[in-house]
Amino acid sequence: MPQEEKxxxxxxxxxxxxxxxxxxxxxxxxxxxxxxxxxxxxxxxxRRIIEACVEFGIKYLTxxxxxxxxxxxxxxxxxxxxxxxxxxxxxxLRELHDQGVRLRHIGRLDRLKPSFRKKVLDAIEYTKNNxxxxxxxxxxxxxxxxxxxxxxxxIEDGVKPEAVTDELVGQYLFTAGVPDPDLIxxxxxxxxxxxxxxxxxAYSEWYFPSTYWPDFDKEELRKALLEYSSRDRRYGxxxxxxxxxxxxxx
Numbered sequence: 001m002p003q004e005e006k007x008x009x010x011x012x013x014x015x016x017x018x019x020x021x022x023x024x025x026x027x028x029x030x031x032x033x034x035x036x037x038x039x040x041x042x043x044x045x046x047r048r049i050i051e052a053c054v055e056f057g058i059k060y061l062t063x064x065x066x067x068x069x070x071x072x073x074x075x076x077x078x079x080x081x082x083x084x085x086x087x088x089x090x091x092x093l094r095e096l097h098d099q100g101v102r103l104r105h106i107g108r109l110d111r112l113k114p115s116f117r118k119k120v121l122d123a124i125e126y127t128k129n130n131x132x133x134x135x136x137x138x139x140x141x142x143x144x145x146x147x148x149x150x151x152x153x154x155i156e157d158g159v160k161p162e163a164v165t166d167e168l169v170g171q172y173l174f175t176a177g178v179p180d181p182d183l184i185x186x187x188x189x190x191x192x193x194x195x196x197x198x199x200x201x202a203y204s205e206w207y208f209p210s211t212y213w214p215d216f217d218k219e220e221l222r223k224a225l226l227e228y229s230s231r232d233r234r235y236g237x238x239x240x241x242x243x244x245x246x247x248x249x250x
Contacts, residue, residue, distance in 0.1 A: 010225035014182035016060035017053065018197055018204070021046070023188030023212030030212075036080040041214035043088045047095075052218040053133055054099060056225060060134045060178055062106070064196050068142035071111070085139070086116050093123050100132025106174035107141030136178065143198035146174050175200055183228045187213040203235050 021042055028038030046063065053061050065085065071078060096103065103124050109117045120139075150172035154164065170176065180200045186192070189210035193201070207224045209216065 007219075007222065008226060010056070010222070010229040012229040013057050013225065014205075014228055015058070016062070016179050016181045016183075017058055018062040018064070018181040018184040018201065019049070020064045020184070020186040020194060020196055021213040021216075022186055022190055024214060026188065027212035027214045035077060036084070038212075038214060039081055040084055043084055045214050045216065046088075047092060048217060049221060050096070050099070050101060050133065050135065052221050054101075055218075056221070058133065060136065060181075062136035062138060062175075062178075062181060062197065064141070064194070065137050065139045066107075066141070067138075067195060068107070068140060068145050069195070071140075082112070082116070086119065089119055089123055093126065096135070097127050097130065100130045101127060102130040102132075102134045103127045104134060104136045104178075106136050106138050106146070108145070109140065111140055134178065136175065138196070141174070141196075143193075143195045147199055149174070169199070173199060180204065182233075183207060183224065185209070185216075185224050187211055187216045203233070205231055205233065 024038035024042040025035040026038070027041065028035050031037075050061065066081065070081070093103075103126075105120055105124060109120060112120070147169075150169055153172050154168070159168070175197075180202070181197060181204045183206075184197065184201055184204045185207045186194075187209055189208060191208050197204075205228055207227055209220060209224065211220050
């Protein structure tokens with residue numbers, strides 16, 4: 001039997017990846033399952049993607065777990081999601097710690113029941129010295145809300161208008177201390193930002209695979225990284241090649 005052809009590896013590895021984990025509900029419906037079964041499958045898949053990120057050498061991963069708008073979904077689905085997240089945190093925390101994963105939360109915790117909020121804060125404290133992969137969990141998070149919070153805090157701190165800079169705003173965001181994402185992936189083929197890292201993602205590369213999140217595995221991540229490797233990031237500047245000096249500035 002011929003040896004399997006060695007798969008190409010990405011030549012550039014992003015420092016920080018953001019993922020909008022979309023398509024759980026449609027994945028479940030396509031299989032005749034309730035939507036919550038899709039969300040549970042999606043959380044199970046997260047473990048595999050975290051392991052793949054560690055293997056590829058990615059240092060920061062930010063996942064969009066629950067948006068500020070998701071509270072508007074049917075109560076049964078919302079409560080089911082909260083139970084799933086709580087169960088996963090309890091079940092996976094030790095393994096994540098052993099893998100060297102540091103957990104961070106971005107967003108608000110005020111709408112969670114006190115016992116769940118304490119578990120989140122305890123997990124953050126438990127993993128705070130890990131440095132193999134920083135996992136930012138965007139839970140009860142919205143990009144606009146994040147910017148509003150930053151403005152409010154700057155006003156509270158008495159920041160003068162002339163002192164406001166990009167760098168200063170970054171220090172007031174939930175992601176303070178974390179580099180901006182190099183690559184943002186939204187699974188399921190939808191092409192929307194959906195209020196995710198709208199400040200931090202200003203110059204991120206975007207990738208929109210049609211794969212539903214529960215099926216987005218290590219191989220799909222490899223394809224995303226290969227695509228990222230092929231792109232020329234210019235940050236609004238012109239490219240230097242004489243062959244294409246008339247290229248767009250963005």
